[in-house]
Amino acid sequence: MTTLAWPDSPLRAAGHTPSLPPASQADYRAMPSPAELLRSLPQSARAAQSVNAGRAAVKRVLSGQDPRWLVVIGPCSIHDPRAGLDYASRLAELAAELDDTLLIVMRAYFEKPRTSVGWKGLINDxxxxxxxxxxxxxxxARRFLLAAAERGLPLAGEALDPLSPLYLADLYSWTAIGxxxxxxxxxxxxxxxxxxxxGFKNSTDGTLDAALNAIVSASSPHAFLGMDHAGQVAVVNSRGNPHGHLVLRGGGGRPNYDSVSIALAEQALKKRDIPPVIMVDCAHGNSWKNHALQPMVLADAVSQIVHGNRSIRAFMLESFxxxxxxxxxxxxxxxxYGCSITDPCVDWDTTARILRETRAKLRPLMGN
Incomplete structure (x- = not known):
């Protein structure tokens, strides 16, 4: 067996400490390690129960073992923790009311991708x-997640910065890749x-290939550079995530929640041997970022289910x-107070109305 090596590498010299080049375009400021933050803000028993039960329920819904539908809903981003927890308390009550048909998970997003520049989210600023x-x-952000989880709500976030999950991922029951x-x-x-x-979203141009490739890739084990909870750079050996699924969010100047787009997505999933599990994002490109259109997108997707579709297992809405x-x-x-500073959201009264309407339409289909 041939071993590849670089025998004359200076890093092999005993006691050698490589020097770092000067950072002419950046300054560095120390962060607490993930372990330090988790020690100062540990999970309570109530929060841990909410997270674990939420994770298990989400996976059962997406796999079809649980006949309910998943709804990921909440502010586009959290900028005011007080208003966010007010919303969380309202949503927790509504979730309990509709729990026989809908598994409701709250969006608790703290990082925002920007096309050019802008506010990058509560963690950043x-x-x-x-x-x-x-x-x-x-x-x-961690204090907020703990408080929301203690209300019994499963929580959803977007994994944007690759280090943030070390600080927060133990409190999320569902995660998006944008x-x-x-x-x-x-x-x-x-x-x-x-x-x-x-959930992997389709590309901003509306195509599905990147998301389908991502689902396949993420389901496989990987070895990659990362950081451990002590803050040490480490080689991460992952086992693969079998619970990846497609999120249709529109793009390229057109929506993709209509029945033809759904049928084409089902065909693409089948071709890649990926389970036909689809989440319809009622915001973003599917509503042209017009919050007044989100209820119509939801109603259309629900109508497809009523008329026999079984691949749509989940919905996402932006609501505050x-x-x-x-x-x-x-x-x-x-x-x-309680108004988004990023994408526009549906107001609370509309949120409660459309979710109750969705439950009424889907309840007769439970188990079918």
């Missing part, structure tokens, strides 16, 4: 002032190591206390 106190942002990162090898490898089910969205004002005291 928790005080909305470009101070970028990420250590405090991570602390605030349209801009589905093609990224790093994010596919990351997904292969997560304990939660992972107040409808629409708002820019970040120079005077932060002028922020409207």
């Amino acid at each position: 928790p005080y909305l002032d470009d101070s970028c106190c990420m250590d405090e942002g991570m602390h605030i 349209a801009r990162t589905t093609e990224s090898q790093i994010h596919r490898e990351l997904a292969s190591a997560l304990d939660s089910a992972v 206390i107040e409808g629409g969205n708002q820019p970040i004002p120079a005077d932060l005291s002028q922020l409207r």
